Amino acid sequence: MSAVQSVLVVGGGAAGCATAILLAEAGVAVDLVEIKPDVATTGSGITLQGNALRVLRDLGVLDGVLAHGYAFDVLGLRTPDGTVIAEIPDARTGGDDLPATVGMPRPQLARLLLDRAVDVGAKVRLATTVTSVSPDGDVAFSDGSAGHYDLVVGADGVRSRVRELAGIPAAVDPVGMGIWRVFTSRPASIERTDLTYGGAAYIAGYCPTGADSIYAYLVEDAQDRTGLSPDEQLATMRDLAAQYGGPWIDIRERMTDAARINYTHFESHVVDAPWHRGRVVVTGDAAHSCPPTLAQGCAQALEDAVVLADELLAAEDRETGDAAERSSTLEKALTAYVDRRLPRARTIVDGSVQLARWLLTHEPPPRAGGTADVPGLLGRTAALLTQRP
Ligand SMILES: Cc1cc2nc3c(=O)[nH]c(=O)nc-3n(C[C@H](O)[C@H](O)[C@H](O)COP(=O)(O)OP(=O)(O)OC[C@H]3O[C@@H](n4cnc5c(N)ncnc54)[C@H](O)[C@@H]3O)c2cc1C
Known part of the structure; x- marks a missing residue:
């Protein structure tokens, strides 16, 4: 018997579905709301790197991901006029038997994960x-029903209501950047992600998400764009895109x-830490x-999800069946979960924010006397992600 026999997962995104799949497969009674x-129904594309693909394989959805998505192993760097200045083999952080990267439409990933959760x-x-x-x-519950669970998993995103209800404090900070994204048809010339650092935007990039689709993005200073009508948003992104050459010329034509x-x-x-209060824990965003x-x-x-399920299910060996003992087993499992996850998650958050800050402050690279060692940061990150969590 694991540390839990009944679990409520709140939120059907990647974190919630993955948690539900792993626990339900192990025989835990899982409800997901x-x-x-x-x-x-909503969302543009998503870039899934090897360490994400490794988990998606464990979840039993890799075939669907590869069938719907677009795999590639090289990252290109371009100048704003479209000139290719580097082609960098991407680290295969999920192992040599998985692509370095797969792009796919978000709705299809969401559908695959939710269907799999139901199937198991x-x-x-x-x-x-x-x-x-x-x-x-x-x-x-909002439908008037009620329930009791050994564990409630708050997988309800960055503005988590479960986190709030459990009294777990969080300070979500703005980074200072805003991103325009478009999901459109794929020009034949786009077979991998190419990034341009600089020009009219901090980052201009795109990612193929299937045989017929891509998403493309332009990162600018965060601005209040709420007053723009949809047509004005389209015009604004098209204006920014017009500052870039190469495949951006085709992308812009498709932005209609x-x-x-x-x-x-x-x-x-x-x-x-801790990420839990009693029988309530948070995960993912x-x-x-x-x-x-x-x-x-x-x-x-x-x-x-992998680590949370691992700790909950491994508790089986440590637990005797007595209610007090089970509660202490759960406490230990949730403590082990945050101990394993917090350092790695913090490193990734800090690295992601560092990259954004270097761009915002136009920090020069070390060869120009600055501290913006982007290749160093990417290399350290890839080495970390190659290890299983
Ligand atoms: C612009 C942008 C681009 C990104 N690109 C990438 C990328 O390329 N690759 C990558 O790995 N990550 C990317 N991310 C991050 C990624 O989208 C998130 O980290 C990921 O979606 C987190 O998954 P999650 O399941 O924790 O949360 P979410 O995806 O937010 O899912 C939460 C779910 O809970 C539901 N929910 C919310 N509130 C409640 C409630 N009260 N009750 C019940 N359900 C609720 C929501 O409807 C949603 O379905 C990007 C993020 C942004 C902002």
Whole structure:
């Protein structure tokens, strides 16, 4: 018997679905509630690096990811006019038998994960949330029902309601950057991610997400763009894109649908230990979030799930069945979870924020007398991510 026999997961994103899959597969009774009526309707593309793919394989969805996504192993660097200045083999952080990177549409990833959670026995309720959660595991739901669980997992994103209900403090900070994203059809010339640092934006980049699709992004100083109509948003992103050459010329021509443009600000936070209060624990973006400068937020959410499930299920060997003993076993498992995850998650958040700050302050590289050692940071990060969490 594991440290838990019944678990409520709140949130059907990557962290929540991965946690639900791993626990349900091991025989734990898992309920999952998701506030949205469907998880697979919104979002642009996502970059999944090897360490994320390693977890997705463990979850049983890698075939679907590879079938829907677009795999590549080289990162290009370009100047704003489109000239290629470097082609860098990407680290295969998930192992040599996995691609370095796969781009895919977010809705398809969400669909694969939620379907898998249902297939392995998790009971999923959409358009449902929690209205109260007690440290003892008593829960009231928005549909008027109630339940008691050995553990409630708050996988409900950066503005986690579960975190708030549990009284776990978090300070989500703005990073100072905003990102324009477009999801569109793939020009044949785009077969990998190319990044341009500088020009009209801090970062201009794109990622193929399938045979027929890409997402592209432009990172600027954070601005209040809420007053812009969809057509004005499209025009603003098109104006920025016009400052870039190479494949951006094709991308800009394909930027015609205002509904496929999205603007959001970069944020970051790390919750201090412990990540639980009684029988309530947070995971994924509810516990830590980073700007996507290392493209690691989803990967870190997936790694959280692996470690949380690992600690909960490993507790089996330590526990006798007595209620008090089980409660102390749970406490130890949740403490071991945060002990294993916090240092790695903090390193990734700090590295992601550092990259953003170097760009914001135009910090020169070491060869020019500055401290912006981007290759060094990327190399250290890849070495860390290659190790299993
Ligand atoms: C601009 C941008 C680009 C990014 N690009 C990448 C990338 O390329 N690669 C990468 O690895 N990461 C990327 N990330 C980070 C990544 O999106 C997140 O880290 C990841 O989605 C976190 O997963 P999660 O499941 O913890 O949270 P979420 O994805 O936020 O999922 C939370 C779920 O909980 C639901 N929910 C919320 N509140 C409630 C509630 N009260 N009750 C029930 N359900 C609720 C939500 O509807 C949602 O389905 C990016 C982030 C941003 C902002």
